[in-house]
Amino acid sequence: MTDQELQLLVEEVSNQYFQIPFIHKASFNPRLRTTGGRYLLNSHNIEINRKYLDQLGLEELIGIIKHELCHYHLHINKRGYQHKDADFKNLLKSVGGPRFCSSLPRENNSSKPKKVLIYKCKSCNQVYLRRKKVDTKKYVCGKCRGKLVLEETRNN
Structure with a gap:
Protein backbone atom coordinates (compact mmCIF):
# COMPACT_ATOMS: atom_id res chain seq x y z
CA MET A 1 0.00 0.00 0.00
CA GLY A 96 -15.77 0.54 17.15
CA GLY A 97 -12.13 1.57 17.34
CA PRO A 98 -9.59 -0.07 19.65
CA ARG A 99 -8.37 1.82 22.74
CA PHE A 100 -4.90 0.29 22.23
CA CYS A 101 -3.43 -1.41 19.19
CA SER A 102 -2.41 -5.05 19.27
CA SER A 103 1.16 -6.00 19.99
CA LEU A 104 3.39 -6.78 17.05
CA PRO A 105 4.95 -10.24 17.02
CA ARG A 106 8.45 -9.99 18.47
CA GLU A 107 11.24 -10.03 15.95
CA ASN A 108 13.51 -13.01 16.39
CA ASN A 109 16.94 -11.75 17.43
CA SER A 110 18.31 -15.24 18.05
CA SER A 111 20.54 -14.93 14.98
CA LYS A 112 22.78 -12.52 16.89
CA PRO A 113 24.51 -14.27 19.78
CA LYS A 114 24.86 -12.30 23.01
CA LYS A 115 28.37 -11.61 24.21
CA VAL A 116 29.25 -12.45 27.83
CA LEU A 117 32.41 -11.15 29.49
CA ILE A 118 33.80 -13.21 32.37
CA TYR A 119 35.80 -11.35 35.02
CA LYS A 120 37.60 -13.08 37.88
CA CYS A 121 39.07 -11.72 41.11
CA LYS A 122 42.81 -12.43 41.53
CA SER A 123 42.52 -12.79 45.31
CA CYS A 124 39.37 -14.83 46.03
CA ASN A 125 38.54 -16.22 42.55
CA GLN A 126 35.04 -14.69 42.61
CA VAL A 127 33.56 -14.82 39.06
CA TYR A 128 31.50 -11.99 37.54
CA LEU A 129 29.49 -12.33 34.31
CA ARG A 130 28.86 -9.06 32.48
CA ARG A 131 27.42 -7.95 29.12
CA LYS A 132 29.35 -4.68 29.09
CA LYS A 133 33.04 -4.11 29.64
CA VAL A 134 34.14 -3.18 33.15
CA ASP A 135 36.95 -0.70 33.79
CA THR A 136 39.27 -2.93 35.84
CA LYS A 137 41.33 0.09 36.94
CA LYS A 138 38.24 1.65 38.52
CA TYR A 139 36.23 -1.35 39.81
CA VAL A 140 37.32 -4.04 42.24
CA CYS A 141 35.89 -7.27 43.64
CA GLY A 142 32.79 -6.69 45.78
CA LYS A 143 33.72 -9.56 48.08
CA CYS A 144 37.35 -8.87 48.98
CA ARG A 145 38.21 -5.62 47.12
CA GLY A 146 40.78 -7.54 45.06
CA LYS A 147 41.85 -6.77 41.48
CA LEU A 148 39.56 -7.94 38.62
CA VAL A 149 40.95 -9.60 35.50
CA LEU A 150 39.11 -10.35 32.24
CA GLU A 151 39.25 -14.13 31.93
CA GLU A 152 37.38 -14.76 28.67
CA THR A 153 34.68 -13.59 26.29
CA ARG A 154 31.91 -15.98 25.22
CA ASN A 155 29.14 -15.71 22.66
CA ASN A 156 25.90 -17.28 23.93
Missing part, protein backbone atom coordinates in the same frame (compact mmCIF):
# COMPACT_ATOMS: atom_id res chain seq x y z
CA THR A 2 1.33 3.43 -0.92
CA ASP A 3 0.86 6.71 0.93
CA GLN A 4 -1.75 7.75 -1.65
CA GLU A 5 -3.74 4.55 -1.07
CA LEU A 6 -3.48 5.12 2.68
CA GLN A 7 -4.74 8.68 2.22
CA LEU A 8 -7.78 7.40 0.31
CA LEU A 9 -8.43 4.73 2.93
CA VAL A 10 -8.30 7.27 5.78
CA GLU A 11 -10.68 9.60 3.90
CA GLU A 12 -13.05 6.69 3.25
CA VAL A 13 -13.00 5.54 6.90
CA SER A 14 -13.59 9.12 8.04
CA ASN A 15 -16.60 9.54 5.77
CA GLN A 16 -18.04 6.11 6.57
CA TYR A 17 -17.70 6.09 10.38
CA PHE A 18 -17.59 9.79 11.31
CA GLN A 19 -19.59 11.36 8.44
CA ILE A 20 -16.98 14.15 8.44
CA PRO A 21 -14.29 14.53 5.76
CA PHE A 22 -10.60 14.13 6.58
CA ILE A 23 -8.93 17.09 4.86
CA HIS A 24 -5.34 16.72 6.06
CA LYS A 25 -2.53 14.32 5.19
CA ALA A 26 -2.14 10.65 6.16
CA SER A 27 1.13 8.82 5.55
CA PHE A 28 3.26 5.91 6.67
CA ASN A 29 6.11 6.76 9.04
CA PRO A 30 8.89 4.15 9.05
CA ARG A 31 10.37 5.61 12.26
CA LEU A 32 7.39 4.55 14.40
CA ARG A 33 8.38 1.52 16.47
CA THR A 34 6.15 1.04 19.50
CA THR A 35 2.85 2.50 18.37
CA GLY A 36 0.39 1.82 15.57
CA GLY A 37 -0.04 5.44 14.63
CA ARG A 38 -0.08 9.00 15.85
CA TYR A 39 -2.05 12.18 15.36
CA LEU A 40 0.05 15.33 15.09
CA LEU A 41 -1.58 18.23 16.93
CA ASN A 42 0.21 21.04 15.09
CA SER A 43 -0.26 19.90 11.50
CA HIS A 44 -3.41 17.72 12.03
CA ASN A 45 -1.72 14.97 10.00
CA ILE A 46 -1.89 11.28 10.84
CA GLU A 47 1.12 8.95 10.67
CA ILE A 48 0.73 5.17 10.57
CA ASN A 49 3.20 2.38 11.33
CA ARG A 50 3.43 0.23 8.19
CA LYS A 51 4.44 -2.87 10.21
CA TYR A 52 0.87 -3.18 11.50
CA LEU A 53 -0.43 -3.52 7.94
CA ASP A 54 2.34 -5.91 6.91
CA GLN A 55 2.18 -8.17 9.97
CA LEU A 56 -1.40 -7.93 11.27
CA GLY A 57 -3.43 -7.02 8.20
CA LEU A 58 -5.94 -4.49 6.91
CA GLU A 59 -8.49 -4.97 9.71
CA GLU A 60 -5.93 -3.94 12.36
CA LEU A 61 -4.90 -0.98 10.19
CA ILE A 62 -8.50 0.24 9.95
CA GLY A 63 -8.79 0.01 13.75
CA ILE A 64 -5.67 2.18 14.13
CA ILE A 65 -7.06 4.67 11.60
CA LYS A 66 -10.35 4.89 13.56
CA HIS A 67 -8.41 5.54 16.76
CA GLU A 68 -6.32 8.32 15.21
CA LEU A 69 -9.38 9.83 13.51
CA CYS A 70 -11.06 10.08 16.93
CA HIS A 71 -8.12 12.22 18.09
CA TYR A 72 -8.32 14.23 14.86
CA HIS A 73 -12.05 15.01 14.81
CA LEU A 74 -12.26 15.77 18.53
CA HIS A 75 -9.22 18.07 18.40
CA ILE A 76 -10.55 19.91 15.34
CA ASN A 77 -13.91 20.42 17.13
CA LYS A 78 -12.16 21.60 20.33
CA ARG A 79 -13.42 18.70 22.44
CA GLY A 80 -11.57 16.26 24.71
CA TYR A 81 -9.22 14.41 22.35
CA GLN A 82 -6.90 12.76 24.90
CA HIS A 83 -7.15 9.10 25.93
CA LYS A 84 -8.40 10.05 29.40
CA ASP A 85 -11.27 12.25 28.15
CA ALA A 86 -14.86 10.99 28.17
CA ASP A 87 -15.48 12.49 24.69
CA PHE A 88 -12.64 10.39 23.30
CA LYS A 89 -13.77 7.19 25.00
CA ASN A 90 -17.39 7.64 23.87
CA LEU A 91 -16.52 8.42 20.25
CA LEU A 92 -14.06 5.53 20.09
CA LYS A 93 -16.72 3.16 21.41
CA SER A 94 -19.37 4.43 18.97
CA VAL A 95 -17.15 3.86 15.88
Whole structure:
Protein backbone atom coordinates (compact mmCIF):
# COMPACT_ATOMS: atom_id res chain seq x y z
CA MET A 1 0.00 0.00 0.00
CA THR A 2 1.33 3.43 -0.92
CA ASP A 3 0.86 6.71 0.93
CA GLN A 4 -1.75 7.75 -1.65
CA GLU A 5 -3.74 4.55 -1.07
CA LEU A 6 -3.48 5.12 2.68
CA GLN A 7 -4.74 8.68 2.22
CA LEU A 8 -7.78 7.40 0.31
CA LEU A 9 -8.43 4.73 2.93
CA VAL A 10 -8.30 7.27 5.78
CA GLU A 11 -10.68 9.60 3.90
CA GLU A 12 -13.05 6.69 3.25
CA VAL A 13 -13.00 5.54 6.90
CA SER A 14 -13.59 9.12 8.04
CA ASN A 15 -16.60 9.54 5.77
CA GLN A 16 -18.04 6.11 6.57
CA TYR A 17 -17.70 6.09 10.38
CA PHE A 18 -17.59 9.79 11.31
CA GLN A 19 -19.59 11.36 8.44
CA ILE A 20 -16.98 14.15 8.44
CA PRO A 21 -14.29 14.53 5.76
CA PHE A 22 -10.60 14.13 6.58
CA ILE A 23 -8.93 17.09 4.86
CA HIS A 24 -5.34 16.72 6.06
CA LYS A 25 -2.53 14.32 5.19
CA ALA A 26 -2.14 10.65 6.16
CA SER A 27 1.13 8.82 5.55
CA PHE A 28 3.26 5.91 6.67
CA ASN A 29 6.11 6.76 9.04
CA PRO A 30 8.89 4.15 9.05
CA ARG A 31 10.37 5.61 12.26
CA LEU A 32 7.39 4.55 14.40
CA ARG A 33 8.38 1.52 16.47
CA THR A 34 6.15 1.04 19.50
CA THR A 35 2.85 2.50 18.37
CA GLY A 36 0.39 1.82 15.57
CA GLY A 37 -0.04 5.44 14.63
CA ARG A 38 -0.08 9.00 15.85
CA TYR A 39 -2.05 12.18 15.36
CA LEU A 40 0.05 15.33 15.09
CA LEU A 41 -1.58 18.23 16.93
CA ASN A 42 0.21 21.04 15.09
CA SER A 43 -0.26 19.90 11.50
CA HIS A 44 -3.41 17.72 12.03
CA ASN A 45 -1.72 14.97 10.00
CA ILE A 46 -1.89 11.28 10.84
CA GLU A 47 1.12 8.95 10.67
CA ILE A 48 0.73 5.17 10.57
CA ASN A 49 3.20 2.38 11.33
CA ARG A 50 3.43 0.23 8.19
CA LYS A 51 4.44 -2.87 10.21
CA TYR A 52 0.87 -3.18 11.50
CA LEU A 53 -0.43 -3.52 7.94
CA ASP A 54 2.34 -5.91 6.91
CA GLN A 55 2.18 -8.17 9.97
CA LEU A 56 -1.40 -7.93 11.27
CA GLY A 57 -3.43 -7.02 8.20
CA LEU A 58 -5.94 -4.49 6.91
CA GLU A 59 -8.49 -4.97 9.71
CA GLU A 60 -5.93 -3.94 12.36
CA LEU A 61 -4.90 -0.98 10.19
CA ILE A 62 -8.50 0.24 9.95
CA GLY A 63 -8.79 0.01 13.75
CA ILE A 64 -5.67 2.18 14.13
CA ILE A 65 -7.06 4.67 11.60
CA LYS A 66 -10.35 4.89 13.56
CA HIS A 67 -8.41 5.54 16.76
CA GLU A 68 -6.32 8.32 15.21
CA LEU A 69 -9.38 9.83 13.51
CA CYS A 70 -11.06 10.08 16.93
CA HIS A 71 -8.12 12.22 18.09
CA TYR A 72 -8.32 14.23 14.86
CA HIS A 73 -12.05 15.01 14.81
CA LEU A 74 -12.26 15.77 18.53
CA HIS A 75 -9.22 18.07 18.40
CA ILE A 76 -10.55 19.91 15.34
CA ASN A 77 -13.91 20.42 17.13
CA LYS A 78 -12.16 21.60 20.33
CA ARG A 79 -13.42 18.70 22.44
CA GLY A 80 -11.57 16.26 24.71
CA TYR A 81 -9.22 14.41 22.35
CA GLN A 82 -6.90 12.76 24.90
CA HIS A 83 -7.15 9.10 25.93
CA LYS A 84 -8.40 10.05 29.40
CA ASP A 85 -11.27 12.25 28.15
CA ALA A 86 -14.86 10.99 28.17
CA ASP A 87 -15.48 12.49 24.69
CA PHE A 88 -12.64 10.39 23.30
CA LYS A 89 -13.77 7.19 25.00
CA ASN A 90 -17.39 7.64 23.87
CA LEU A 91 -16.52 8.42 20.25
CA LEU A 92 -14.06 5.53 20.09
CA LYS A 93 -16.72 3.16 21.41
CA SER A 94 -19.37 4.43 18.97
CA VAL A 95 -17.15 3.86 15.88
CA GLY A 96 -15.77 0.54 17.15
CA GLY A 97 -12.13 1.57 17.34
CA PRO A 98 -9.59 -0.07 19.65
CA ARG A 99 -8.37 1.82 22.74
CA PHE A 100 -4.90 0.29 22.23
CA CYS A 101 -3.43 -1.41 19.19
CA SER A 102 -2.41 -5.05 19.27
CA SER A 103 1.16 -6.00 19.99
CA LEU A 104 3.39 -6.78 17.05
CA PRO A 105 4.95 -10.24 17.02
CA ARG A 106 8.45 -9.99 18.47
CA GLU A 107 11.24 -10.03 15.95
CA ASN A 108 13.51 -13.01 16.39
CA ASN A 109 16.94 -11.75 17.43
CA SER A 110 18.31 -15.24 18.05
CA SER A 111 20.54 -14.93 14.98
CA LYS A 112 22.78 -12.52 16.89
CA PRO A 113 24.51 -14.27 19.78
CA LYS A 114 24.86 -12.30 23.01
CA LYS A 115 28.37 -11.61 24.21
CA VAL A 116 29.25 -12.45 27.83
CA LEU A 117 32.41 -11.15 29.49
CA ILE A 118 33.80 -13.21 32.37
CA TYR A 119 35.80 -11.35 35.02
CA LYS A 120 37.60 -13.08 37.88
CA CYS A 121 39.07 -11.72 41.11
CA LYS A 122 42.81 -12.43 41.53
CA SER A 123 42.52 -12.79 45.31
CA CYS A 124 39.37 -14.83 46.03
CA ASN A 125 38.54 -16.22 42.55
CA GLN A 126 35.04 -14.69 42.61
CA VAL A 127 33.56 -14.82 39.06
CA TYR A 128 31.50 -11.99 37.54
CA LEU A 129 29.49 -12.33 34.31
CA ARG A 130 28.86 -9.06 32.48
CA ARG A 131 27.42 -7.95 29.12
CA LYS A 132 29.35 -4.68 29.09
CA LYS A 133 33.04 -4.11 29.64
CA VAL A 134 34.14 -3.18 33.15
CA ASP A 135 36.95 -0.70 33.79
CA THR A 136 39.27 -2.93 35.84
CA LYS A 137 41.33 0.09 36.94
CA LYS A 138 38.24 1.65 38.52
CA TYR A 139 36.23 -1.35 39.81
CA VAL A 140 37.32 -4.04 42.24
CA CYS A 141 35.89 -7.27 43.64
CA GLY A 142 32.79 -6.69 45.78
CA LYS A 143 33.72 -9.56 48.08
CA CYS A 144 37.35 -8.87 48.98
CA ARG A 145 38.21 -5.62 47.12
CA GLY A 146 40.78 -7.54 45.06
CA LYS A 147 41.85 -6.77 41.48
CA LEU A 148 39.56 -7.94 38.62
CA VAL A 149 40.95 -9.60 35.50
CA LEU A 150 39.11 -10.35 32.24
CA GLU A 151 39.25 -14.13 31.93
CA GLU A 152 37.38 -14.76 28.67
CA THR A 153 34.68 -13.59 26.29
CA ARG A 154 31.91 -15.98 25.22
CA ASN A 155 29.14 -15.71 22.66
CA ASN A 156 25.90 -17.28 23.93
